[in-house]
Amino acid sequence: MNSQKSAPSRPKLVPNLSLKERNTFGFEASAELAYEITSPEHVSEVINEVLNKKLPWRVLGGGSNVILPKLLPGATLLMNIAGxxxxxxxxxxxxxxxxxxxxxxxxxxxxxxxxxxxxxxxxxxxxxxxxxxxxxxxxxxxxxxxxxxxxxxxxxxxxxxxxxxxxxxxxxxxxxxxxxxxxxxxxxxxxxxxxKQWKARIHYADLAKQFSENPNPSPEEIFLAVCKIRTHKLPDPKLIGNAGSFFQNPIVPIEQFETLLHKYPELVSYPDAAGKRKLAAGWLIDQCGFKGQRMGNVGIYENQALVLVNHGNGTAQDILGLAKCIQEKVHDQFGVKLDIEPNIL
The missing domain is CATH 3.30.465.10 (Uridine Diphospho-n-acetylenolpyruvylglucosamine Reductase; domain 3)
Known part of the structure; x- marks a missing residue:
């Protein structure tokens, strides 16, 4: 009886694989060499190979937090390790x-x-x-x-x-x-x-409003409430391309926050570390009049100014151009720098 373990299978290689279904923006993109990674052994095998050949490489998961160019040269590792x-x-x-x-x-x-x-x-x-x-x-x-x-x-x-x-x-x-x-x-x-000791976390405004008459919701009730809120605020990528929240909520010194609050009493913010305050990027963008606006094939979602969308046939260049316009306007009006959240590949 042979007690030796069988060698793991080689990772599946697909040349020139379309990634349109693997990025939630729905951008037309392709990987020169796509490797399907279903075990840790696949990772070491592929990386050793691409480093020896001096190829560029990157890892792609669900594609929900990336901005893809039309072509990804070299190796793209499709992370599919399950369990x-x-x-x-x-x-x-x-x-x-x-x-x-x-x-x-x-x-x-x-x-x-x-x-x-x-x-x-x-x-x-x-x-x-x-x-x-x-x-x-x-x-x-x-x-x-x-x-x-x-x-x-x-x-x-x-x-x-x-x-x-x-x-x-x-x-x-x-x-x-x-x-x-x-x-x-x-x-x-x-x-x-x-x-094992669990406590409901419902202090954020949307959840607090949802449970105003039920201060002790179950985990399942919070789960369903979060799904309901996110479904209303964020478009389904299957229907309209997006990567969820596009900008990080900026964190500013408390002095800057107080100056802005004096000028904008409705400013939405959240507690942060001592001496700092986190501002709601969506509110800042909304105040600049971007919500629901469109720039060619891309735009800002009508229900949430923090979400940039691909209306069809948009590209990474289009979405980054729109992002730059938003960043400049927010900085001009509020003196606040917005950082892009998705990774630009």
Whole structure:
């Protein structure tokens, strides 16, 4: 009887693959060499190959937070590593893991099915588990960094797999060690620690309004409320191309906030670190008159000024041109710099 493990299959290679269905903006784009990554071994194999050939490369997950050019030269790794499981449990928390290619919303749904609440405020955020720590995704008062225990990744610099603790991930507002070091770490698995003691997080305005007569909602009720709110505010990428929130909420010194608040009493903002205040980018853009406006094939969503949309046949150049107009107008009127949230490949 042969007890040796069979060698993992080679990653599937598809030349000149159309990526129109793999980016939520729906831009016409193609990958010169697309590799389907379904196991960590595929990552090391492909990266070793592309580095030896000195090819450019990048990883593409759900395509929900990227702006794609018409052609991606070299290698594009399509992150499709699946699977999630409960690893361990103690009196205080539960450890769970998920593959880098797992759909984020489906993962949140699964945690609730396992009676592991905590991620419900992050429901319906598009993308994959592997992309979540890179952007440190967040919504309605919750950031994913609160629940990350560690990540497993392939380090392209050392060409070896490594594990990074939560602290080593250096998670900040829509930022991380991975985002600041592009084309180095490829996240293959994320380990989450879910506390057993749960408390509803409904202090954000939209949720507070939703539960004004129900101050103690269940995790499932919050999950459904978040889905309802996001569905109203954000267009379905299957119907109109978009990448969700296009700009980060800017963080300004408290002195600047107070000056703006004196001039604009309706200014929408949120608490942040000591001496700072987070402004609602959507409100700033709305005040500049952009909501619902159109510039050729692209525009601003009619229900949410923070969302830029592709009305059809738009390109990365079109959307970035519109973004620049918005940035300049907001800066001229408020003296505030808006940073683009999606990654520009």
């Amino acid at each position: 999630q499981e409960i690893i361990s449990s103690d009196n205080h928390s539960v450890l769970i893991s998920a593959g880098g290619g797992v759909n984020w919303h489906e993962f949140v749904t699964w945690t609730l099915e396992q009676n592991l609440p905590g991620l419900e405020n992050l429901a319906l955020i598009p993308g994959t588990v592997g992309a979540a720590p890179i952007q440190n995704i967040g919504a309605y008062g919750v950031e994913i960094g609160e629940y990350i225990e560690s990540v497993e990744a392939f380090d392209a610099h050392s060409q070896a797999f490594t594990a990074l603790t939560k602290e080593q991930c250096q998670l900040a507002y829509r930022d991380s060690h991975f985002k600041r070091n592009p084309n180095r770490f490829i996240l293959t698995k994320v380990i989450f620690r879910i506390p």
